[in-house]
Amino acid sequence: MDKRLKVLFSPVGYTDPMPKNDAPAKVYDGSLMHIFRKNKPEYTYLYMTKDIKEISDKDNRYIRALELVAQNEGMEQFSPSSVKIFESQVLGDDIIDMDAFYRDYLRCLEEIKADLGEDVHILINISSGTPAMKAALYILKSVVGISGTDLYQVKDPDPEGKKGKTSKTYDVEELFSRNSDNQQEKIIRIRQAKAENIKVLRAGSIVRKLIDMYDYSGALEAYEEIVPKRLQKREIKTLLKFADERKHLNISNNREYQEYFSKLPNTKDFKGYERYECKSAEYLLRVGLYIDSYEYSDMVRFLTPLNTEILHKLFGVLTKISFSNIWDASSDRFVTNLGSEFWKYPSIQSRWPRYGDKLVSPKLIMDILKDMGVVNDKQLLGDLDMIVGIEKLRNQVAHRMISLSKENVKVIADPQAIYEMEKRMLSRTGVTISSEWDSYDKMNMSIEEALKQ
Numbered sequence: 102m103d104k105r106l107k108v109l110f111s112p113v114g115y116t117d118p119m120p121k122n123d124a125p126a127k128v129y130d131g132s133l134m135h136i137f138r139k140n141k142p143e144y145t146y147l148y149m150t151k152d153i154k155e156i157s158d159k160d161n162r163y164i165r166a167l168e169l170v171a172q173n174e175g176m177e178q179f180s181p182s183s184v185k186i187f188e189s190q191v192l193g194d195d196i197i198d199m200d201a202f203y204r205d206y207l208r209c210l211e212e213i214k215a216d217l218g219e220d221v222h223i224l225i226n227i228s229s230g231t232p233a234m235k236a237a238l239y240i241l242k243s244v245v246g247i248s249g250t251d252l253y254q255v256k257d258p259d260p261e262g263k264k265g266k267t268s269k270t271y272d273v274e275e276l277f278s279r280n281s282d283n284q285q286e287k288i289i290r291i292r293q294a295k296a297e298n299i300k301v302l303r304a305g306s307i308v309r310k311l312i313d314m315y316d317y318s319g320a321l322e323a324y325e326e327i328v329p330k331r332l333q334k335r336e337i338k339t340l341l342k343f344a345d346e347r348k349h350l351n352i353s354n355n356r357e358y359q360e361y362f363s364k365l366p367n368t369k370d371f372k373g374y375e376r377y378e379c380k381s382a383e384y385l386l387r388v389g390l391y392i393d394s395y396e397y398s399d400m401v402r403f404l405t406p407l408n409t410e411i412l413h414k415l416f417g418v419l420t421k422i423s424f425s426n427i428w429d430a431s432s433d434r435f436v437t438n439l440g441s442e443f444w445k446y447p448s449i450q451s452r453w454p455r456y457g458d459k460l461v462s463p464k465l466i467m468d469i470l471k472d473m474g475v476v477n478d479k480q481l482l483g484d485l486d487m488i489v490g491i492e493k494l495r496n497q498v499a500h501r502m503i504s505l506s507k508e509n510v511k512v513i514a515d516p517q518a519i520y521e522m523e524k525r526m527l528s529r530t531g532v533t534i535s536s537e538w539d540s541y542d543k544m545n546m547s548i549e550e551a552l553k554q
Contacts (some may be wrong), residue, residue: 105222105249108213109142112230113153113236118166119276123212130170130282132228132255133163138170138203138282140253140289141223146213148206148230154188156469162273169277188211202237223250229295239294252294281293304328305552312545315390317345321549338546347544350387364544365538381410385523386541392516397505400516401495407523408488412466414530419448419475427469433461446473463492481529484522 115411117131164184167174171179191201229237304327311320317329343361346352354371368379391400413424437457470476490513
């Protein structure tokens with residue numbers, strides 16, 4: 102059972118406390134009065150514009166009407182002193198400005214908690230007042246997320262009836278005596294407004310922004326934090342988890358992910374994801390995200406293992422000899438002596454003493470390929486030079502506390518030119534995915550489409 106103090110906060114409109122219709126028999130509760138009748142709050146705070154306050158000061162109709170309801174409903178704890186009035190600080194042309202009401206409502210809600218303490222349950226009427234007043238409360242609840250509050254709306258029992266403005270002759274006792282809502286078999290027209298649609302729209306906007314920045318973990322956190330749990334979609338959460346694992350090159354063999362593997366280059370299932378063609382392409386796509394985020398230190402660090410793999414495979418493509426024939430993997434050094442498979446490359450046999458038992462590096466691999474006479478393509482030579490330059494940059498950030506700017510990288514080449522060079526090098530090793538280099542953007546579009554549904 103909720104033991105918090107129940108408090109009603111309500112703007113007051115011209116149809117409160119009871120609309121005065123042209124037809125004498127048609128009398129019923131206004132929104133303020135109906136919510137009060139149904140929920141029986143311990144305290145009531147009325148929010149009045151200057152015009153409504155003048156009416157209240159003149160005939161006390163609002164508090165008197167609540168007193169009559171309390172007597173009719175057996176609310177023995179009610180006292181007129183439990184009803185307090187906030188006079189609106191929104192004046193003049195600002196009465197159509199929702200922003201002005203946001204600020205004033207926050208002032209009132211803070212005062213309520215200052216008066217009664219934090220342990221209160223505030224029922225907010227969003228059916229009374231001007232359109233700006235109603236909308237401001239709805240948006241305030243859904244966007245700011247005012248804690249300890251619920252929104253209530255009241256259905257009009259006579260939507261076609263004529264409602265005149267409050268007149269000078271308003272007899273609250275006479276109207277109350279004819280009020281059909283006093284009957285025992287009265288119909289309750291109140292409903293709680295969840296204020297969830299704007300939450301979902303707000304979440305969608307924030308999540309899309311984070312997705313466009315490739316911040317999938319942030320997008321998932323925002324989605325779970327803002328969207329009410331019952332409205333969250335499993336598909337969106339799974340997609341965001343998959344995207345985050347993909348970004349970190351750590352996709353698991355999760356059955357929930359099976360339908361998403363087709364969005365990766367050169368693969369249809371998890372087994373395909375383990376292939377070199379997919380792994381290397383995924384790795385370079387991750388480098389592209391670093392470039393898009395201007396994270397150039399991470400870019401060059403990430404390129405070292407990729408370029409190592411590329412150079413090993415390129416050696417085999419150009420010489421038709423496995424790189425393992427010149428490489429001692431246990432020490433990462435070149436072997437001391439070459440085997441008979443190198444007899445067809447006599448130039449490298451005579452020059453091998455300069456490489457044997459040395460640590461493997463991109464520069465030495467490039468020199469070996471040149472000595473073997475297999476680098477005859479001018480563009481390939483330039484691309485190999487670029488890889489050597491990248492490795493020099495990588496050594497700087499690996500051993501010194503520095504960060505690389507775009508200008509530092511451009512000493513070698515523009516970052517985008519480096520990215521295109523890496524794509525060419527992958528192609529030389531047999532990895533061709535020219536139509537899928539935009540697969541991250543395609544994946545993002547899939548997530549954003551799911552958000553729209």
